[in-house]
Amino acid sequence: NVTMTKDRIIVTSGNYDILTVEDLRFLQKCRSRGDWLIIGLHSDIVVHMSTNTLYNTYEDRQELLQGLQCVDEVMRFKDSDGTSCNLLKSVKLFYPQADITFISKYDMHNTPETKIRGITFEVIN
Numbered sequence: 001n002v003t004m005t006k007d008r009i010i011v012t013s014g015n016y017d018i019l020t021v022e023d024l025r026f027l028q029k030c031r032s033r034g035d036w037l038i039i040g041l042h043s044d045i046v047v048h049m050s051t052n053t054l055y056n057t058y059e060d061r062q063e064l065l066q067g068l069q070c071v072d073e074v075m076r077f078k079d080s081d082g083t084s085c086n087l088l089k090s091v092k093l094f095y096p097q098a099d100i101t102f103i104s105k106y107d108m109h110n111t112p113e114t115k116i117r118g119i120t121f122e123v124i125n
Helices: 021-032 044-051 058-066 085-094
Strands: 008-014 036-041 073-076 099-104 119-123
Touching: 008 021, 008 085, 021 036, 036 058, 058 073, 073 085, 085 099
Parallel strands: 008 036, 008 099, 036 073, 099 119
Antiparallel strands: none
16 A cells, blocks of 8 residues: 655646647656646536537546546636636645645746745646
C-alpha cells in the first residue's frame, strides 16, 4: 500500500471533450512537475458555450481522465464565470499545506486566476 504524498500539487483545467494525444502528453508533463495532479474539468454548459459543441457528458469526460495513469484527481468546480478561480480556491481549501502550481498551455498574464495568492503559475506547451 503506497501512500501518495500531496506536497506539490499541480492543477490544470480544461474541457477535454475529445481527449487527444496532445492532451495526454500535456497532462503527463504536468504530472511530472509534482506529486499529485488535479484536473479541473469544465461543466457541460461552459464547454458548449465556448465550443458550440459537446461530444461527451461531464461524467464521460471525467471517467476518461480518471482512467489516465498520470491523473490523480478530477474536480468539479463552479465555472459559470468562465474562469478557474473557484477551482483554485477549492484546491487551496482542500490542501492548505500543499505547494500549489497551476499550469496552463496559454499565457496567463492578466487573467483573474493570477490574482489568487499562494499559487504559482506556469505555462508549458
